[in-house]
Structure formats: C-alpha cells, structure tokens
Amino acid sequence: xxxxxxxxxxxxxxxxxxxxxxxxxxxxxxxxxxxxxxxxxxxxxxxxxxxxxxxxxxxxxxxxxxxxxxxxxxxxxxxxxxxxxxxxxxxxxxxxxxxxxxxxxxxxxxxxxxxxxxxxxxxxxxxxxxxxxxxxxxxxxxxxxxxxxxxxxxxxxxxxxxxxxxxxxxxxxxxxxxxxxxxxxxxxxxxxxxxxxxxxxxxxxxxxxxxxxxxxxxxxxxxxxxxxxx
Numbered sequence: 001x002x003x004x005x006x007x008x009x010x011x012x013x014x015x016x017x018x019x020x021x022x023x024x025x026x027x028x029x030x031x032x033x034x035x036x037x038x039x040x041x042x043x044x045x046x047x048x049x050x051x052x053x054x055x056x057x058x059x060x061x062x063x064x065x066x067x068x069x070x071x072x073x074x075x076x077x078x079x080x081x082x083x084x085x086x087x088x089x090x091x092x093x094x095x096x097x098x099x100x101x102x103x104x105x106x107x108x109x110x111x112x113x114x115x116x117x118x119x120x121x122x123x124x125x126x127x128x129x130x131x132x133x134x135x136x137x138x139x140x141x142x143x144x145x146x147x148x149x150x151x152x153x154x155x156x157x158x159x160x161x162x163x164x165x166x167x168x169x170x171x172x173x174x175x176x177x178x179x180x181x182x183x184x185x186x187x188x189x190x191x192x193x194x195x196x197x198x199x200x201x202x203x204x205x206x207x208x209x210x211x212x213x214x215x216x217x218x219x220x221x222x223x224x225x226x227x228x229x230x
Contacts, residue, residue: 041150043189045182048160050175053088054182057225060087061190072211078106080217081224088228101224109223110216113142117223124230130173133163134180141184141222145215149192156185179229180222187218 043058045051064083071077081101109116117138121131137159144152160181163174191214212220 041153043153043186045157045160045185047157047164048178048182049164050178051182053179054184054186056088057084057183058186058190060084061187063087071217074103074106074110077212077217077220078103081106081221084221085225085228088225106220106224109220113219113223114139117142117226120223120226120230124226126173126176126230130169130177133169134177137177137181138184138222141188142219145188145219146213149188152188153185156181176229180226183225183229184218184222187222188215191215191218 043054048054061080061084064080068080069076071080078101085101118135121135121138124131126134140155140159141152144155160178163169163177163181166174169177
C-alpha cells in the first residue's frame with residue numbers, strides 16, 4: 001500500500017511538471033507572435049523617391065486625430081479631409097491650391113468611389129497613358145480595401161517598382177503617380193494602426209458601432225485628395 005501511494009505521488013508530480021513545461025512556451029510564443037505581427041510592417045517604402053509625401057500626409061493626419069476623434073460621420077470626415085488638404089497643399093505636395101470639400105462631395109465618393117475617382121483622374125492634365133495607369137492602380141486599391149494591410153502594401157510597393165522602372169512617363173507624371181501611391185500606403189496603414197489602438201482601448205468592452213466600414217475612410221480621403229494632387 002505504501003509503495004502504491006509513493007508511486008501515485010510521483011506520477012502526479014511528473015504530470016504537473018509536464019503540464020507546466022507545455023503551457024509556458026505556448027503562452028510566450030503567442031505573445032511573441034502578436035508583437036511581431038503588430039510590428040511586422042510599416043507604411044514606408046524607401047525605394048519610392050517621393051515617400052516623404054506620404055509621410056507628410058501621415059503626419060497631418062496624426063496631428064488632426066491627436067486633437068479630434070476618429071471620423072464617424074460624413075461631417076467629421078469632411079473636416080478631417082479639409083485639415084489634411086490645408087497641410088499638404090500648394091507648398092508641400094503639388095502646385096495645386098487647397099481644395100474646398102463639403103459633405104456632398106464626400107457623400108458622392110462614399111456612394112460610388114470608382115466613378116468619382118475615374119472622373120477626377122480623367123479631368124486631370126495627365127497624359128492618357130498616365131491616366132489609365134493611375135486609374136488601374138486606384139481601382140486595385142479600392143478592391144484591396146477589405147484585405148489585410150500587408151497584402152495591400154505588397155500590391156502598392158510592387159506597383160511603385162513598375163512605375164520607377166517605366167521610362168514612358170515624364171518626371172512630372174512619375175512624381176504625381178508615386179505621390180498618390182505613397183499617400184495611399186500611409187493612409188491605409190494609419191487606419192490599420194488606429195484599429196489596433198481601438199482594439200486595445202476597447203478590450204473587454206463592446207465597441208461602439210462605426211459609421212464607416214473597414215478602410216472606407218482611407219479610400220474616401222485618397223480619392224478626395226486627388227484634386228489637391230492632380
């Protein structure tokens with residue numbers, strides 16, 4: 001009986017040690033994966049010679065959102081776009097002036113982003129080849145809007161590489177297209193970053209219902225700002 005009792009105690013100790021050794025590495029690995037996942041990729045692409053244009057957009061957006069809540073209505077996103085346009089206007093991004101935005105413009109983009117984008121690009125001073133190239137890119141961004149940022153990032157960076165290597169565009173066209181791709185990268189990244197922060201803040205609480213779907217504010221902003229760039 002005594003031997004049986006000793007054997008039972010030893011088995012319990014062995015089982016306990018095995019469980020602890022199995023569970024701890026799993027927990028540590030999960031934390032490591034989460035940290036790597038959040039820091040895995042940023043918005044930069046140093047191979048784009050106009051990457052600083054997107055960084056300028058990102059800085060203006062961060063400055064605005066440090067003082068205001070994330071847009072959750074047509075009025076709020078209109079005010080955000082106005083602010084960013086005033087910061088990345090004539091001196092910093094293009095030779096264009098500051099564009100006056102209103103709720104109806106934002107509503108039209110929201111209801112039909114493809115056609116609004118096409119109309120803006122087609123009415124620009126770009127050559128036909130540059131117009132079609134830019135339209136194809138922006139349609140791709142719109143189609144990628146529900147995907148993970150890492151997938152969209154790869155799509156944008158690959159496109160930027162083709163533009164950098166393409167000799168059919170003049171210097172102004174190349175700058176214009178790569179400015180838009182850079183702003184697109186930083187805009188979509190900022191929304192992904194904001195969603196991560198919102199998740200951290202709302203952990204354990206039911207998140208508030210949002211007016212815009214995933215990445216919709218970024219797409220609206222990119223299309224609206226085309227008039228400040230083209």
